[in-house]
Amino acid sequence: MSKEYVKSICGMCSVRCPIEVEVVDGKAEYIQGNPDAPGIMGSLCPRGAAGTALTYDEERPQYPMVRTGKRGEGKWKQVSWDEALDYVADELKRIQETYGKDSVLFSDRGGPFRDFYRAFLRGIGTANYNNHDSACARNVQNAALSVFGFGRKGVSYDLKNAKHVILQQRNIFEAVNVAEVNNLLNSMADGCKLSVIDIRANVPATKSDNFFMIRPGTDYGFNLAVINVIINEELYDKDFVANWVEDFDLLKDFVQQYTPEWAEEETGIKADAIRDFCRQLAEAAPSILWHPGWMTARYNDSFYMSRTIYIINSLMGAIGAKGGLPFMNKPGDVGAKGLNSFMNLYPKPEGKRADGVGWMEGRKHFDAGPGLVHLAYEAAVEEEPYPVKAYICHRHDPLMAYPDAPHVKTLWDNIELLVVPTFSWSDTAWNADVVLPISPYLERDDTIMTKNGPKPAFQIRKRAVQPVYDTKAIWEIYSGLAKRFGLEELVYENIEDIWNFQLDGTGVSLSDFDATGIVSLASDPLFKPVKEGSFKTPSGKVQMIDAKLEADGLLSLKPYESPERPPEGKFRITFGRCALHTQGHTVNNALLFERMPENILWINTKRAEELGIENDDYVTVSSVDYSSKIRAFVTDFVHPECIFMIHGFDHKLPCESRAKGMGAADNLLLSKGIKKWDKGGGAVAMQEHFVSVSK
Numbered sequence: 001m002s003k004e005y006v007k008s009i010c011g012m013c014s015v016r017c018p019i020e021v022e023v024v025d026g027k028a029e030y031i032q033g034n035p036d037a038p039g040i041m042g043s044l045c046p047r048g049a050a051g052t053a054l055t056y057d058e059e060r061p062q063y064p065m066v067r068t069g070k071r072g073e074g075k076w077k078q079v080s081w082d083e084a085l086d087y088v089a090d091e092l093k094r095i096q097e098t099y100g101k102d103s104v105l106f107s108d109r110g111g112p113f114r115d116f117y118r119a120f121l122r123g124i125g126t127a128n129y130n131n132h133d134s135a136c137a138r139n140v141q142n143a144a145l146s147v148f149g150f151g152r153k154g155v156s157y158d159l160k161n162a163k164h165v166i167l168q169q170r171n172i173f174e175a176v177n178v179a180e181v182n183n184l185l186n187s188m189a190d191g192c193k194l195s196v197i198d199i200r201a202n203v204p205a206t207k208s209d210n211f212f213m214i215r216p217g218t219d220y221g222f223n224l225a226v227i228n229v230i231i232n233e234e235l236y237d238k239d240f241v242a243n244w245v246e247d248f249d250l251l252k253d254f255v256q257q258y259t260p261e262w263a264e265e266e267t268g269i270k271a272d273a274i275r276d277f278c279r280q281l282a283e284a285a286p287s288i289l290w291h292p293g294w295m296t297a298r299y300n301d302s303f304y305m306s307r308t309i310y311i312i313n314s315l316m317g318a319i320g321a322k323g324g325l326p327f328m329n330k331p332g333d334v335g336a337k338g339l340n341s342f343m344n345l346y347p348k349p350e351g352k353r354a355d356g357v358g359w360m361e362g363r364k365h366f367d368a369g370p371g372l373v374h375l376a377y378e379a380a381v382e383e384e385p386y387p388v389k390a391y392i393c394h395r396h397d398p399l400m401a402y403p404d405a406p407h408v409k410t411l412w413d414n415i416e417l418l419v420v421p422t423f424s425w426s427d428t429a430w431n432a433d434v435v436l437p438i439s440p441y442l443e444r445d446d447t448i449m450t451k452n453g454p455k456p457a458f459q460i461r462k463r464a465v466q467p468v469y470d471t472k473a474i475w476e477i478y479s480g481l482a483k484r485f486g487l488e489e490l491v492y493e494n495i496e497d498i499w500n501f502q503l504d505g506t507g508v509s510l511s512d513f514d515a516t517g518i519v520s521l522a523s524d525p526l527f528k529p530v531k532e533g534s535f536k537t538p539s540g541k542v543q544m545i546d547a548k549l550e551a552d553g554l555l556s557l558k559p560y561e562s563p564e565r566p567p568e569g570k571f572r573i574t575f576g577r578c579a580l581h582t583q584g585h586t587v588n589n590a591l592l593f594e595r596m597p598e599n600i601l602w603i604n605t606k607r608a609e610e611l612g613i614e615n616d617d618y619v620t621v622s623s624v625d626y627s628s629k630i631r632a633f634v635t636d637f638v639h640p641e642c643i644f645m646i647h648g649f650d651h652k653l654p655c656e657s658r659a660k661g662m663g664a665a666d667n668l669l670l671s672k673g674i675k676k677w678d679k680g681g682g683a684v685a686m687q688e689h690f691v692s693v694s695k
């Protein structure tokens, strides 16, 4: 028997925790957290532990496939990798020659492994790189830019040293990042307070010092009242405000109308409780950390909610503070040299983006980097500003990630080539013209990644076992395409040469990863003080008024608008995460399915009584064009105006025998939902929908 331990990086969600894989006779037997990784302490979340079931799952794409029937019909021809890559390259060339270079659209899930294939996109000259973020954190990203002039990753979350953590629409113990969970639990053991503002009692709420069950959609109003108290009771950090906050007086005048008494009416949270909460914040300041939110693609004003969170953190002096939101360090900040980038081998394509981001009226204020892919779909329909005819949808499942899959599919009718590189089946892969199966993470090497933070580091994902099926690593796929486009700089035969290119001149060598899989670039965590240049706004300060936003016709200090109440007998739909699944794509994982085969419907006790529904009854939840059976969870601890369910269930694909037909799909309950989006932050507003429930 041979046994080895391989240090690598988890790929069951986008957090990418360092792992150690036990490999027995070439088979991955067991996975645990990398004991050498800071904050991980050998632990993993359930999904990370279930990675072996992904590797040995027969129900995943096993070889390259080209569609033979109609889109989505599930008729495929097995082809060799050469045939598949030839076909994709020829089609991309034909489309670019006919419709222009920018007619190729690309989307992915973002993350630290993109450099190599983004270089390929630059090499073929398309301006249309996108990520998935308009269904996730775009509102937070644009809020950070609007207040600080840098993006949301310009600060980190110092949970380790925090004295009071506030989670608003942030489910930290179920929407898991292992190091964050460990750090927060440790801090709480040392006396750190936790406050939770949520529409239901999630797991963090059960461990909190303050729990506010808020009326869905009123968070912006709650935060304006918090600012009102902080300012009127002079609880703010006077030095920070004097030195680093611009237009404080405008903010002060603006929030006068939003008293705690007003907020009580609007949000359902008692005025005195709001006042008391603000005083608690002041006691812990500046080591407070009000999380700006993550999955914030929920409301028309989610951007403004995140903006107020950043403003509150600033008023309390928490920006740049230990125990608050310290500035993020990149390798350069600790005197190290960053990785060499393949993207730098090619110039940035000059074309205008199809989604209009960065140049179209009303869209100039958005972060142009990864665009807003739902707007690129609109461009594909209208063929304006130009035709979009090829779509590479890489490690991305827009048919589940955006509302109303049947509707989204119609937006792709003009697309002549839909290519899906993926490691598991998804609605999108099933609907593709070509499926390029990626080796799951235990079976592949990836480019070296940089982990920014208090102590920046390089981390490496190393293949733990040989591919089980005829699948390839991401670098092999794009290197193969690059070869067919004559992009010689990206043609590689082995990963070591890629790694050496990345490491060249950094002073780090490949063997430095051998011991732990991680190369730390600093010996101690660095907390940079707030100084000239910390904020990238025109004034160099935290700004209340964002000129770019206003030039696009939007107000920075936007008056609060009360969310619609549900029509008689209906409920607002809300959704979120659980610790056992990643989005929708792990429901068919044999180990995780065994633990949680279906989702349940949280419904308030009084509303359930009115409908004659008892706990554990199967009920029907429906919108205009979708309905499904789901088990009811009757509780006092969800707001009566809404129902809540975990995202990602009721799969439809015949090739996913376990997940098929289990639970209900929140995304299918959001009829034509891709058309509703937040004009401030750019993300889709997925909780602006009402559904019916019946016994």
Ligand SMILES: Nc1nc2c(c(=O)[nH]1)N[C@H]1C(S)=C(S)[C@@H](COP(=O)(O)OP(=O)(O)OC[C@H]3O[C@@H](n4cnc5c(=O)[nH]c(N)nc54)[C@H](O)[C@@H]3O)O[C@H]1N2
Residues within 6 Å of the ligand: 011, 012, 013, 014, 108, 109, 132, 135, 136, 137, 295, 394, 395, 396, 397, 398, 400, 401, 402, 403, 421, 422, 423, 424, 425, 426, 438, 440, 441, 575, 576, 582, 583, 584, 585, 647, 648, 666, 667, 668, 686
């Ligand atoms: N109704 C509703 N819609 C939502 C949400 C919701 O809660 N409710 N959540 C939103 C959020 S926050 C997000 S981030 C999006 C998520 O939706 P997506 O951004 O599409 O992300 P995933 O579901 O993770 O899908 C990625 C796809 O890539 C495949 N894949 C291929 N290679 C890899 C790999 O190496 N690693 C991983 N992890 N996957 C790979 C997966 O199998 C999966 O099919 O959905 C959004 N949409």
Ligand SMILES: Nc1nc2c(c(=O)[nH]1)N[C@H]1C(S)=C(S)[C@@H](COP(=O)(O)OP(=O)(O)OC[C@H]3O[C@@H](n4cnc5c(=O)[nH]c(N)nc54)[C@H](O)[C@@H]3O)O[C@H]1N2
Residues within 6 Å of the ligand: 013, 014, 136, 137, 168, 169, 170, 171, 172, 174, 175, 176, 177, 197, 198, 199, 200, 202, 214, 215, 216, 217, 218, 219, 293, 294, 295, 296, 298, 574, 575, 576, 577, 578, 579, 580, 581, 582, 583, 644, 687
């Ligand atoms: N285990 C696990 N971990 C994950 C993921 C996963 O799928 N599984 N996905 C990853 C991804 S892509 C993301 S984006 C993050 C998401 O991380 P989070 O955004 O923290 O997770 P969610 O559970 O989607 O939502 C957070 C909370 O918002 C609450 N909520 C809903 N509507 C409202 C409202 O109107 N007001 C308030 N105050 N609260 C509301 C929900 O009840 C939920 O408790 O998690 C990441 N981590």
Ligand code: SF4
Residues within 6 Å of the ligand: 010, 011, 012, 013, 014, 015, 016, 017, 044, 045, 046, 047, 048, 049, 176, 177, 178
């Ligand atoms: S949070 Fe869990 S699934 Fe995500 S990377 Fe870490 S161990 Fe893997």
Ligand SMILES: [Mo]
Residues within 6 Å of the ligand: 135, 136, 137, 294, 295
């Ligand atoms: Mo997300």
